[in-house]
Amino acid sequence: MGLPNSMYSIRMNINTHLIEAPIQIRSDILNILYKSNASHLGSSMSTVEMLYAMYSVSDINKIKNKSADRDRIIVSKGHAAAATYSVMKEFGLISKSTLETYHQKGSLLQGHVSHFVDYVEHSTGALGHGVSVAVGHAIYLKMIKSKSRVLVLCGDGEIQEGSVWEALMLAVTKNLNNLIILIDYNKISSITKTEYVINTGKLSERFGGFGAFVEDINGHSIFQIKDSIRKSDGLTQPMVLICNTIKGKNVAFAENEAIWHYKSLNSDLFNAAIEGLK
Amino acid sequence: MRNLFLDLLYAQMKLDDKIFFLTADMGINLVEKFEETFPERFLNVGIAEQNLIGVAAGLAESGMKPYTYTISNFLTQRCFEQIRNDAVLHNLPITMIGTSTGFDNAPLGPTHHMLDDWGSIASLPKIRIGCPFDAESVKRIFAATIDNSEPIYIRIPKGSGYKLEKNTLADEKQDEIIVSYGSAIPYAVEYSKSQRIPIYLAEWLGIEIFDFLNSIDLNGFKKITVIEDHFANTGMYSYVCQWKNITNSHLEIKSVSPSNYQDTVGIDIFDFMEKIQ
Numbered sequence: 001m002g003l004p005n006s007m008y009s010i011r012m013n014i015n016t017h018l019i020e021a022p023i024q025i026r027s028d029i030l031n032i033l034y035k036s037n038a039s040h041l042g043s044s045m046s047t048v049e050m051l052y053a054m055y056s057v058s059d060i061n062k063i064k065n066k067s068a069d070r071d072r073i074i075v076s077k078g079h080a081a082a083a084t085y086s087v088m089k090e091f092g093l094i095s096k097s098t099l100e101t102y103h104q105k106g107s108l109l110q111g112h113v114s115h116f117v118d119y120v121e122h123s124t125g126a127l128g129h130g131v132s133v134a135v136g137h138a139i140y141l142k143m144i145k146s147k148s149r150v151l152v153l154c155g156d157g158e159i160q161e162g163s164v165w166e167a168l169m170l171a172v173t174k175n176l177n178n179l180i181i182l183i184d185y186n187k188i189s190s191i192t193k194t195e196y197v198i199n200t201g202k203l204s205e206r207f208g209g210f211g212a213f214v215e216d217i218n219g220h221s222i223f224q225i226k227d228s229i230r231k232s233d234g235l236t237q238p239m240v241l242i243c244n245t246i247k248g249k250n251v252a253f254a255e256n257e258a259i260w261h262y263k264s265l266n267s268d269l270f271n272a273a274i275e276g277l278k
Numbered sequence: 279m280r281n282l283f284l285d286l287l288y289a290q291m292k293l294d295d296k297i298f299f300l301t302a303d304m305g306i307n308l309v310e311k312f313e314e315t316f317p318e319r320f321l322n323v324g325i326a327e328q329n330l331i332g333v334a335a336g337l338a339e340s341g342m343k344p345y346t347y348t349i350s351n352f353l354t355q356r357c358f359e360q361i362r363n364d365a366v367l368h369n370l371p372i373t374m375i376g377t378s379t380g381f382d383n384a385p386l387g388p389t390h391h392m393l394d395d396w397g398s399i400a401s402l403p404k405i406r407i408g409c410p411f412d413a414e415s416v417k418r419i420f421a422a423t424i425d426n427s428e429p430i431y432i433r434i435p436k437g438s439g440y441k442l443e444k445n446t447l448a449d450e451k452q453d454e455i456i457v458s459y460g461s462a463i464p465y466a467v468e469y470s471k472s473q474r475i476p477i478y479l480a481e482w483l484g485i486e487i488f489d490f491l492n493s494i495d496l497n498g499f500k501k502i503t504v505i506e507d508h509f510a511n512t513g514m515y516s517y518v519c520q521w522k523n524i525t526n527s528h529l530e531i532k533s534v535s536p537s538n539y540q541d542t543v544g545i546d547i548f549d550f551m552e553k554i555q
Contacts, residue, residue, distance in 0.1 A: 122336075124363075129332055129364055132329045133332050133336040136334060137336040143318055163328040163360075167329050167332065167333070169326075170333070
Protein backbone atom coordinates (compact mmCIF):
# COMPACT_ATOMS: atom_id res chain seq x y z
CA MET A 1 0.00 0.00 0.00
CA GLY A 2 1.41 3.35 -0.96
CA LEU A 3 0.08 6.73 -1.89
CA PRO A 4 -1.78 6.89 -5.21
CA ASN A 5 0.49 8.33 -7.90
CA SER A 6 -1.35 11.67 -7.96
CA MET A 7 -1.05 12.08 -4.17
CA TYR A 8 2.59 11.10 -4.28
CA SER A 9 3.17 13.74 -6.90
CA ILE A 10 1.47 16.42 -4.80
CA ARG A 11 3.44 15.38 -1.74
CA MET A 12 6.67 15.54 -3.71
CA ASN A 13 5.81 19.01 -5.01
CA ILE A 14 5.16 20.27 -1.53
CA ASN A 15 8.39 18.80 -0.24
CA THR A 16 10.34 20.22 -3.16
CA HIS A 17 8.83 23.62 -2.50
CA LEU A 18 9.76 23.48 1.16
CA ILE A 19 13.35 22.89 0.13
CA GLU A 20 13.41 25.39 -2.70
CA ALA A 21 11.47 28.25 -1.12
CA PRO A 22 13.97 28.98 1.67
CA ILE A 23 16.79 28.98 -0.89
CA GLN A 24 14.89 31.44 -3.08
CA ILE A 25 14.07 33.61 -0.05
CA ARG A 26 17.69 33.65 1.14
CA SER A 27 18.80 34.53 -2.36
CA ASP A 28 16.30 37.42 -2.46
CA ILE A 29 17.47 38.61 0.95
CA LEU A 30 21.10 38.59 -0.12
CA ASN A 31 20.25 40.46 -3.30
CA ILE A 32 18.30 43.25 -1.63
CA LEU A 33 20.78 43.62 1.23
CA TYR A 34 23.69 43.79 -1.21
CA LYS A 35 22.00 46.22 -3.60
CA SER A 36 21.14 48.67 -0.86
CA ASN A 37 24.20 48.17 1.32
CA ALA A 38 21.85 47.24 4.15
CA SER A 39 22.51 45.38 7.41
CA HIS A 40 20.68 42.83 9.62
CA LEU A 41 21.80 39.86 7.53
CA GLY A 42 22.10 37.65 10.62
CA SER A 43 18.48 37.92 11.80
CA SER A 44 17.14 37.88 8.28
CA MET A 45 18.75 34.49 7.73
CA SER A 46 17.75 33.02 11.07
CA THR A 47 14.06 33.84 10.61
CA VAL A 48 13.43 32.57 7.05
CA GLU A 49 11.80 29.27 7.98
CA MET A 50 9.88 30.77 10.89
CA LEU A 51 8.35 33.47 8.71
CA TYR A 52 7.65 31.02 5.92
CA ALA A 53 5.81 28.71 8.35
CA MET A 54 3.86 31.64 9.83
CA TYR A 55 2.52 32.65 6.42
CA SER A 56 2.01 28.98 5.41
CA VAL A 57 -0.43 28.31 8.23
CA SER A 58 -2.31 31.57 7.66
CA ASP A 59 -5.19 32.19 5.30
CA ILE A 60 -3.49 34.43 2.73
CA ASN A 61 -6.76 35.31 1.00
CA LYS A 62 -8.17 36.74 4.21
CA ILE A 63 -4.97 38.72 4.69
CA LYS A 64 -5.25 40.03 1.13
CA ASN A 65 -8.90 40.94 1.71
CA LYS A 66 -8.02 42.51 5.07
CA SER A 67 -10.90 40.54 6.62
CA ALA A 68 -11.67 41.40 10.23
CA ASP A 69 -11.17 37.75 11.16
CA ARG A 70 -7.89 37.30 9.27
CA ASP A 71 -4.86 35.65 10.84
CA ARG A 72 -2.43 38.30 12.06
CA ILE A 73 1.33 38.13 11.58
CA ILE A 74 3.26 40.60 13.70
CA VAL A 75 7.00 40.87 13.27
CA SER A 76 8.08 42.25 16.61
CA LYS A 77 11.77 42.06 15.76
CA GLY A 78 11.29 44.64 13.03
CA HIS A 79 14.88 44.44 11.88
CA ALA A 80 14.03 41.13 10.20
CA ALA A 81 12.47 43.32 7.49
CA ALA A 82 14.45 41.95 4.55
CA ALA A 83 13.33 38.42 5.48
CA THR A 84 9.73 39.48 6.10
CA TYR A 85 9.39 41.25 2.77
CA SER A 86 11.14 38.44 0.90
CA VAL A 87 8.78 35.87 2.45
CA MET A 88 5.80 38.11 1.68
CA LYS A 89 6.94 38.06 -1.95
CA GLU A 90 6.79 34.25 -1.91
CA PHE A 91 3.18 34.45 -0.76
CA GLY A 92 2.16 37.06 -3.33
CA LEU A 93 1.81 39.84 -0.80
CA ILE A 94 4.53 42.00 -2.29
CA SER A 95 5.76 42.21 -5.89
CA LYS A 96 9.26 41.31 -7.05
CA SER A 97 9.79 44.82 -8.39
CA THR A 98 8.73 46.39 -5.08
CA LEU A 99 10.97 44.02 -3.14
CA GLU A 100 13.91 45.13 -5.23
CA THR A 101 13.47 48.71 -3.98
CA TYR A 102 14.24 47.59 -0.41
CA HIS A 103 16.13 50.17 1.66
CA GLN A 104 16.50 52.51 -1.31
CA LYS A 105 15.55 56.16 -1.49
CA GLY A 106 11.83 56.68 -1.98
CA SER A 107 10.91 53.06 -1.19
CA LEU A 108 8.27 52.19 1.38
CA LEU A 109 10.40 49.18 2.29
CA GLN A 110 12.56 50.62 5.03
CA GLY A 111 15.00 48.75 7.22
CA HIS A 112 12.36 47.85 9.80
CA VAL A 113 8.92 46.49 8.99
CA SER A 114 6.38 49.20 8.36
CA HIS A 115 2.58 49.30 8.33
CA PHE A 116 2.79 51.75 5.43
CA VAL A 117 3.49 48.59 3.40
CA ASP A 118 0.28 46.79 2.48
CA TYR A 119 -0.48 43.67 4.55
CA VAL A 120 2.03 44.54 7.28
CA GLU A 121 0.01 44.69 10.49
CA HIS A 122 2.25 46.87 12.60
CA SER A 123 5.44 48.94 12.36
CA THR A 124 8.17 47.80 14.68
CA GLY A 125 11.82 48.54 15.17
CA ALA A 126 11.85 49.49 18.81
CA LEU A 127 11.84 46.11 20.50
CA GLY A 128 9.29 44.77 22.95
CA HIS A 129 6.18 46.24 21.31
CA GLY A 130 4.84 43.41 19.19
CA VAL A 131 3.49 41.03 21.82
CA SER A 132 1.34 43.73 23.47
CA VAL A 133 -0.12 44.75 20.14
CA ALA A 134 -0.69 41.08 19.33
CA VAL A 135 -2.58 40.65 22.61
CA GLY A 136 -4.91 43.47 21.52
CA HIS A 137 -5.54 41.69 18.21
CA ALA A 138 -6.02 38.34 19.97
CA ILE A 139 -8.59 39.81 22.36
CA TYR A 140 -10.45 41.27 19.39
CA LEU A 141 -10.50 37.90 17.57
CA LYS A 142 -11.94 36.30 20.72
CA MET A 143 -14.60 39.03 20.88
CA ILE A 144 -15.79 38.26 17.37
CA LYS A 145 -15.58 34.50 18.05
CA SER A 146 -12.98 33.99 15.33
CA LYS A 147 -10.74 30.93 15.23
CA SER A 148 -7.95 32.86 13.53
CA ARG A 149 -4.53 33.14 15.11
CA VAL A 150 -2.14 35.93 16.00
CA LEU A 151 1.44 34.90 15.26
CA VAL A 152 4.26 37.01 16.65
CA LEU A 153 7.92 36.78 15.77
CA CYS A 154 10.18 37.85 18.64
CA GLY A 155 13.94 37.90 19.05
CA ASP A 156 15.74 36.14 21.88
CA GLY A 157 17.50 39.44 22.62
CA GLU A 158 14.18 41.25 22.41
CA ILE A 159 12.75 39.30 25.32
CA GLN A 160 15.11 41.26 27.58
CA GLU A 161 12.49 44.03 27.24
CA GLY A 162 10.13 43.89 30.22
CA SER A 163 7.07 44.77 28.17
CA VAL A 164 7.23 41.31 26.54
CA TRP A 165 6.56 39.77 29.93
CA GLU A 166 3.82 42.27 30.79
CA ALA A 167 2.03 41.16 27.65
CA LEU A 168 2.63 37.46 28.22
CA MET A 169 1.29 37.57 31.78
CA LEU A 170 -1.91 39.20 30.53
CA ALA A 171 -2.22 36.73 27.64
CA VAL A 172 -1.94 33.81 30.06
CA THR A 173 -4.45 35.36 32.47
CA LYS A 174 -6.93 35.84 29.63
CA ASN A 175 -6.35 32.32 28.21
CA LEU A 176 -5.41 33.66 24.79
CA ASN A 177 -4.81 30.35 23.05
CA ASN A 178 -5.02 32.16 19.72
CA LEU A 179 -1.70 33.88 20.46
CA ILE A 180 1.46 32.14 19.32
CA ILE A 181 4.83 33.71 20.04
CA LEU A 182 7.76 32.38 18.03
CA ILE A 183 11.13 33.11 19.59
CA ASP A 184 14.04 33.34 17.18
CA TYR A 185 16.44 31.60 19.56
CA ASN A 186 19.66 32.29 17.68
CA LYS A 187 21.53 32.96 20.95
CA ILE A 188 23.01 36.24 19.78
CA SER A 189 21.52 39.68 20.45
CA SER A 190 22.85 42.97 19.14
CA ILE A 191 26.55 42.87 19.96
CA THR A 192 27.25 39.56 21.68
CA LYS A 193 25.85 36.25 22.87
CA THR A 194 22.59 36.66 24.77
CA GLU A 195 23.73 34.45 27.65
CA TYR A 196 26.64 36.84 28.35
CA VAL A 197 24.22 39.74 28.70
CA ILE A 198 21.13 38.29 30.36
CA ASN A 199 21.28 34.67 31.31
CA THR A 200 17.72 33.43 30.95
CA GLY A 201 18.67 29.85 31.70
CA LYS A 202 16.49 27.34 29.93
CA LEU A 203 14.11 29.47 27.90
CA SER A 204 11.34 26.90 27.80
CA GLU A 205 11.24 26.84 31.61
CA ARG A 206 11.22 30.63 31.75
CA PHE A 207 8.21 30.90 29.45
CA GLY A 208 6.57 27.84 30.96
CA GLY A 209 6.93 29.40 34.38
CA PHE A 210 4.83 32.31 33.17
CA GLY A 211 2.08 29.87 32.20
CA ALA A 212 2.56 29.56 28.45
CA PHE A 213 2.49 26.24 26.60
CA VAL A 214 6.03 25.86 25.33
CA GLU A 215 7.66 23.73 22.66
CA ASP A 216 11.38 23.66 21.99
CA ILE A 217 11.84 23.00 18.28
CA ASN A 218 14.15 23.29 15.29
CA GLY A 219 13.55 26.81 13.99
CA HIS A 220 14.86 25.86 10.56
CA SER A 221 12.32 23.08 10.07
CA ILE A 222 9.21 24.46 8.40
CA PHE A 223 7.47 21.13 9.07
CA GLN A 224 8.16 21.25 12.79
CA ILE A 225 7.12 24.87 13.16
CA LYS A 226 3.86 24.35 11.28
CA ASP A 227 3.08 21.18 13.23
CA SER A 228 3.62 22.96 16.51
CA ILE A 229 1.52 25.98 15.53
CA ARG A 230 -1.40 23.71 14.68
CA LYS A 231 -1.32 22.21 18.18
CA SER A 232 -2.39 25.58 19.59
CA ASP A 233 -6.00 24.88 18.60
CA GLY A 234 -6.37 22.43 21.47
CA LEU A 235 -4.78 24.61 24.13
CA THR A 236 -6.24 26.89 26.76
CA GLN A 237 -3.23 29.17 27.03
CA PRO A 238 -0.91 31.06 24.67
CA MET A 239 1.81 29.10 22.93
CA VAL A 240 5.50 29.98 22.87
CA LEU A 241 7.69 28.22 20.35
CA ILE A 242 11.36 28.33 21.17
CA CYS A 243 12.70 28.10 17.64
CA ASN A 244 16.34 27.07 17.81
CA THR A 245 18.04 28.85 14.96
CA ILE A 246 21.44 29.92 13.72
CA LYS A 247 22.05 33.62 13.22
CA GLY A 248 23.25 34.06 9.64
CA LYS A 249 21.96 30.56 8.70
CA ASN A 250 23.35 29.20 5.42
CA VAL A 251 25.75 32.10 4.89
CA ALA A 252 28.90 30.38 6.05
CA PHE A 253 30.98 33.42 6.94
CA ALA A 254 28.08 35.02 8.83
CA GLU A 255 26.82 32.07 10.86
CA ASN A 256 26.95 32.77 14.60
CA GLU A 257 28.87 36.01 14.05
CA ALA A 258 27.35 38.96 15.94
CA ILE A 259 28.96 41.49 13.59
CA TRP A 260 26.52 40.47 10.82
CA HIS A 261 23.82 42.32 12.71
CA TYR A 262 25.53 45.46 11.42
CA LYS A 263 27.83 44.63 8.53
CA SER A 264 26.86 44.91 4.88
CA LEU A 265 27.99 42.78 1.96
CA ASN A 266 30.76 43.66 -0.50
CA SER A 267 30.75 42.03 -3.95
CA ASP A 268 33.11 39.19 -3.01
CA LEU A 269 31.11 38.24 0.05
CA PHE A 270 27.84 38.60 -1.82
CA ASN A 271 29.05 36.25 -4.55
CA ALA A 272 30.37 33.79 -1.98
CA ALA A 273 27.05 33.87 -0.12
CA ILE A 274 25.03 33.26 -3.28
CA GLU A 275 27.40 30.46 -4.29
CA GLY A 276 26.96 28.93 -0.83
CA LEU A 277 23.21 28.60 -1.33
CA LYS A 278 23.66 26.30 -4.35
CA MET B 279 -14.57 66.33 36.24
CA ARG B 280 -13.05 62.85 36.16
CA ASN B 281 -16.30 61.27 37.34
CA LEU B 282 -18.29 63.21 34.79
CA PHE B 283 -15.94 62.11 31.99
CA LEU B 284 -16.32 58.48 33.04
CA ASP B 285 -20.11 58.82 33.29
CA LEU B 286 -20.22 60.20 29.76
CA LEU B 287 -18.01 57.37 28.57
CA TYR B 288 -20.15 54.76 30.31
CA ALA B 289 -23.27 56.14 28.66
CA GLN B 290 -21.58 56.24 25.28
CA MET B 291 -20.43 52.62 25.58
CA LYS B 292 -24.10 51.61 25.65
CA LEU B 293 -24.56 53.30 22.29
CA ASP B 294 -21.28 52.38 20.63
CA ASP B 295 -20.12 48.77 20.80
CA LYS B 296 -16.71 49.68 19.38
CA ILE B 297 -15.64 51.48 22.55
CA PHE B 298 -13.26 49.44 24.73
CA PHE B 299 -12.21 50.57 28.22
CA LEU B 300 -8.76 49.67 29.55
CA THR B 301 -7.32 50.53 32.93
CA ALA B 302 -3.87 49.97 34.36
CA ASP B 303 -5.34 48.91 37.72
CA MET B 304 -6.62 52.38 38.62
CA GLY B 305 -10.06 53.78 39.36
CA ILE B 306 -11.37 51.98 42.44
CA ASN B 307 -15.14 52.52 42.88
CA LEU B 308 -15.19 54.08 39.43
CA VAL B 309 -14.32 51.44 36.86
CA GLU B 310 -16.17 48.45 38.32
CA LYS B 311 -19.43 49.31 36.58
CA PHE B 312 -17.64 49.21 33.24
CA GLU B 313 -16.59 45.62 33.89
CA GLU B 314 -20.03 44.63 35.15
CA THR B 315 -21.93 46.12 32.23
CA PHE B 316 -19.43 45.54 29.43
CA PRO B 317 -17.35 42.51 30.46
CA GLU B 318 -16.16 41.91 26.88
CA ARG B 319 -15.11 45.53 26.42
CA PHE B 320 -13.33 46.07 29.72
CA LEU B 321 -9.78 45.10 30.53
CA ASN B 322 -7.59 45.70 33.55
CA VAL B 323 -4.10 45.08 32.17
CA GLY B 324 -2.52 45.39 35.58
CA ILE B 325 0.21 47.81 36.57
CA ALA B 326 1.73 47.68 33.13
CA GLU B 327 1.40 50.94 31.23
CA GLN B 328 3.52 49.84 28.27
CA ASN B 329 1.15 46.93 27.80
CA LEU B 330 -1.83 49.25 28.31
CA ILE B 331 -0.98 51.27 25.22
CA GLY B 332 0.28 48.31 23.19
CA VAL B 333 -2.89 46.29 23.75
CA ALA B 334 -4.99 49.39 23.00
CA ALA B 335 -3.09 49.75 19.72
CA GLY B 336 -3.86 46.16 18.74
CA LEU B 337 -7.54 46.69 19.53
CA ALA B 338 -7.60 49.95 17.58
CA GLU B 339 -5.97 48.28 14.57
CA SER B 340 -8.84 45.81 14.68
CA GLY B 341 -11.37 48.63 14.50
CA MET B 342 -12.10 49.23 18.18
CA LYS B 343 -12.01 52.62 19.89
CA PRO B 344 -9.96 52.16 23.06
CA TYR B 345 -10.02 54.52 26.05
CA THR B 346 -7.08 53.94 28.39
CA TYR B 347 -7.21 55.09 31.99
CA THR B 348 -4.64 55.70 34.71
CA ILE B 349 -2.82 58.53 36.50
CA SER B 350 -1.49 61.15 34.06
CA ASN B 351 2.21 60.72 34.79
CA PHE B 352 2.20 56.93 34.45
CA LEU B 353 -0.01 57.18 31.37
CA THR B 354 2.31 59.50 29.51
CA GLN B 355 5.82 58.71 30.63
CA ARG B 356 6.28 55.05 31.49
CA CYS B 357 4.95 54.16 28.06
CA PHE B 358 6.15 57.12 26.02
CA GLU B 359 7.64 54.91 23.30
CA GLN B 360 4.40 52.93 22.99
CA ILE B 361 2.49 56.21 22.60
CA ARG B 362 5.00 57.38 19.97
CA ASN B 363 5.33 54.17 17.96
CA ASP B 364 2.13 52.24 18.53
CA ALA B 365 -0.45 55.01 18.91
CA VAL B 366 0.86 58.12 17.12
CA LEU B 367 2.93 56.58 14.30
CA HIS B 368 -0.03 54.37 13.43
CA ASN B 369 -2.43 57.29 13.95
CA LEU B 370 -4.85 55.19 15.96
CA PRO B 371 -8.01 56.47 17.66
CA ILE B 372 -6.87 55.83 21.21
CA THR B 373 -8.13 58.20 23.89
CA MET B 374 -5.78 58.29 26.85
CA ILE B 375 -7.53 59.51 30.01
CA GLY B 376 -5.05 60.79 32.57
CA THR B 377 -6.20 61.75 36.03
CA SER B 378 -4.67 64.61 38.00
CA THR B 379 -2.48 67.45 36.79
CA GLY B 380 0.18 69.75 38.17
CA PHE B 381 0.49 69.49 41.93
CA ASP B 382 -2.91 67.74 42.38
CA ASN B 383 -1.10 64.91 44.16
CA ALA B 384 1.71 67.02 45.58
CA PRO B 385 1.98 65.42 49.05
CA LEU B 386 2.64 62.06 47.38
CA GLY B 387 6.02 63.32 46.27
CA PRO B 388 7.85 64.27 43.09
CA THR B 389 7.04 61.04 41.21
CA HIS B 390 3.43 62.20 41.33
CA HIS B 391 4.00 65.82 40.28
CA MET B 392 2.57 66.21 36.79
CA LEU B 393 4.50 69.17 35.54
CA ASP B 394 5.89 67.68 32.36
CA ASP B 395 3.16 65.33 31.10
CA TRP B 396 1.50 67.16 28.24
CA GLY B 397 4.72 68.87 27.18
CA SER B 398 6.18 65.43 26.53
CA ILE B 399 3.13 64.35 24.59
CA ALA B 400 2.97 67.60 22.63
CA SER B 401 6.44 66.87 21.27
CA LEU B 402 4.73 64.22 19.12
CA PRO B 403 2.88 65.12 15.92
CA LYS B 404 -0.89 64.89 15.44
CA ILE B 405 -2.00 64.17 18.97
CA ARG B 406 -4.61 66.40 20.57
CA ILE B 407 -4.28 67.31 24.24
CA GLY B 408 -7.39 68.23 26.19
CA CYS B 409 -7.51 69.71 29.69
CA PRO B 410 -11.02 70.55 30.92
CA PHE B 411 -11.77 73.36 33.36
CA ASP B 412 -15.47 72.82 34.14
CA ALA B 413 -18.37 70.48 33.41
CA GLU B 414 -19.18 72.04 30.06
CA SER B 415 -15.53 71.81 29.10
CA VAL B 416 -15.52 68.10 30.02
CA LYS B 417 -18.55 67.57 27.79
CA ARG B 418 -16.95 69.36 24.84
CA ILE B 419 -13.71 67.41 25.17
CA PHE B 420 -15.54 64.12 25.55
CA ALA B 421 -17.63 64.90 22.46
CA ALA B 422 -14.41 65.43 20.52
CA THR B 423 -13.26 61.91 21.40
CA ILE B 424 -16.38 60.15 20.13
CA ASP B 425 -15.87 60.20 16.38
CA ASN B 426 -12.20 60.94 16.54
CA SER B 427 -9.81 59.05 14.31
CA GLU B 428 -6.55 60.11 15.94
CA PRO B 429 -4.93 59.73 19.36
CA ILE B 430 -6.01 62.12 22.10
CA TYR B 431 -4.57 62.67 25.55
CA ILE B 432 -6.91 64.11 28.17
CA ARG B 433 -5.42 65.36 31.43
CA ILE B 434 -8.19 65.89 33.95
CA PRO B 435 -7.49 68.11 36.96
CA LYS B 436 -8.86 67.01 40.31
CA GLY B 437 -12.14 68.48 41.47
CA SER B 438 -15.23 69.78 39.79
CA GLY B 439 -13.44 72.53 37.94
CA TYR B 440 -13.88 76.24 37.87
CA LYS B 441 -16.97 77.80 36.43
CA LEU B 442 -15.92 81.13 34.99
CA GLU B 443 -18.91 83.40 34.50
CA LYS B 444 -17.13 85.57 32.00
CA ASN B 445 -13.67 85.91 30.61
CA THR B 446 -13.14 89.44 31.75
CA LEU B 447 -13.40 90.38 35.37
CA ALA B 448 -12.03 93.83 34.72
CA ASP B 449 -14.10 96.89 35.24
CA GLU B 450 -11.53 99.28 33.92
CA LYS B 451 -9.08 99.41 31.08
CA GLN B 452 -6.15 97.06 31.54
CA ASP B 453 -3.05 96.45 29.49
CA GLU B 454 -2.55 92.85 30.70
CA ILE B 455 -4.47 89.60 30.21
CA ILE B 456 -4.04 86.23 31.90
CA VAL B 457 -4.18 82.89 30.11
CA SER B 458 -4.37 79.70 32.13
CA TYR B 459 -5.55 76.08 32.23
CA GLY B 460 -5.61 72.98 34.41
CA SER B 461 -5.07 73.02 38.15
CA ALA B 462 -3.56 76.51 37.97
CA ILE B 463 -6.94 78.04 37.21
CA PRO B 464 -8.17 78.76 40.77
CA TYR B 465 -4.95 80.63 41.49
CA ALA B 466 -5.02 82.45 38.18
CA VAL B 467 -8.61 83.50 38.82
CA GLU B 468 -7.74 84.72 42.29
CA TYR B 469 -5.00 86.87 40.81
CA SER B 470 -7.34 88.03 38.07
CA LYS B 471 -9.94 89.12 40.61
CA SER B 472 -7.52 90.84 42.91
CA GLN B 473 -5.85 92.75 40.09
CA ARG B 474 -8.97 93.23 37.96
CA ILE B 475 -7.25 91.62 34.99
CA PRO B 476 -9.17 89.73 32.30
CA ILE B 477 -8.57 85.97 32.17
CA TYR B 478 -9.02 83.40 29.42
CA LEU B 479 -9.02 79.64 29.96
CA ALA B 480 -7.72 77.10 27.45
CA GLU B 481 -9.08 73.56 27.14
CA TRP B 482 -6.97 72.32 24.22
CA LEU B 483 -3.20 72.48 24.62
CA GLY B 484 -0.21 71.85 22.38
CA ILE B 485 -0.31 73.64 19.05
CA GLU B 486 -4.01 74.31 19.56
CA ILE B 487 -2.88 77.03 21.95
CA PHE B 488 -2.27 79.04 18.76
CA ASP B 489 -5.99 78.77 17.88
CA PHE B 490 -6.88 79.69 21.44
CA LEU B 491 -4.75 82.84 21.31
CA ASN B 492 -6.05 83.74 17.86
CA SER B 493 -9.60 83.59 19.25
CA ILE B 494 -8.92 86.31 21.83
CA ASP B 495 -9.27 89.99 20.95
CA LEU B 496 -5.90 91.26 22.05
CA ASN B 497 -6.27 94.79 20.74
CA GLY B 498 -5.05 97.32 23.26
CA PHE B 499 -3.18 94.85 25.45
CA LYS B 500 0.53 94.96 26.12
CA LYS B 501 1.20 91.85 28.17
CA ILE B 502 0.11 88.21 28.40
CA THR B 503 0.68 86.48 31.72
CA VAL B 504 0.71 82.70 31.42
CA ILE B 505 -0.24 80.93 34.66
CA GLU B 506 0.14 77.19 34.39
CA ASP B 507 0.66 73.94 36.33
CA HIS B 508 3.41 72.71 34.01
CA PHE B 509 7.03 73.54 33.30
CA ALA B 510 7.21 76.65 31.14
CA ASN B 511 9.88 75.45 28.73
CA THR B 512 7.56 72.75 27.36
CA GLY B 513 4.30 74.24 28.57
CA MET B 514 1.90 76.97 27.50
CA TYR B 515 4.53 79.68 27.91
CA SER B 516 6.62 78.01 25.23
CA TYR B 517 3.67 77.87 22.83
CA VAL B 518 2.74 81.50 23.52
CA CYS B 519 6.34 82.47 22.67
CA GLN B 520 6.15 80.50 19.43
CA TRP B 521 2.84 82.16 18.65
CA LYS B 522 4.38 85.60 19.30
CA ASN B 523 7.15 84.78 16.83
CA ILE B 524 4.75 83.47 14.19
CA THR B 525 2.37 86.43 14.47
CA ASN B 526 5.03 89.12 15.02
CA SER B 527 3.10 90.12 18.10
CA HIS B 528 4.36 93.06 20.15
CA LEU B 529 3.00 91.59 23.38
CA GLU B 530 5.28 91.02 26.35
CA ILE B 531 4.95 87.51 27.72
CA LYS B 532 5.30 86.64 31.37
CA SER B 533 5.44 83.13 32.83
CA VAL B 534 4.14 81.96 36.19
CA SER B 535 4.91 78.29 36.45
CA PRO B 536 6.64 75.69 38.61
CA SER B 537 10.36 75.45 38.00
CA ASN B 538 11.07 72.12 39.65
CA TYR B 539 9.56 69.20 41.50
CA GLN B 540 8.90 70.02 45.15
CA ASP B 541 11.15 68.32 47.67
CA THR B 542 9.01 68.57 50.80
CA VAL B 543 5.40 68.11 51.78
CA GLY B 544 3.33 71.13 52.53
CA ILE B 545 4.49 73.46 49.85
CA ASP B 546 1.40 74.90 48.35
CA ILE B 547 0.89 74.50 44.65
CA PHE B 548 1.14 78.17 44.07
CA ASP B 549 4.04 79.12 46.17
CA PHE B 550 5.38 79.99 42.79
CA MET B 551 2.59 82.56 42.53
CA GLU B 552 4.85 84.72 44.65
CA LYS B 553 6.82 85.30 41.48
CA ILE B 554 3.95 87.23 40.07
CA GLN B 555 3.89 89.86 42.78
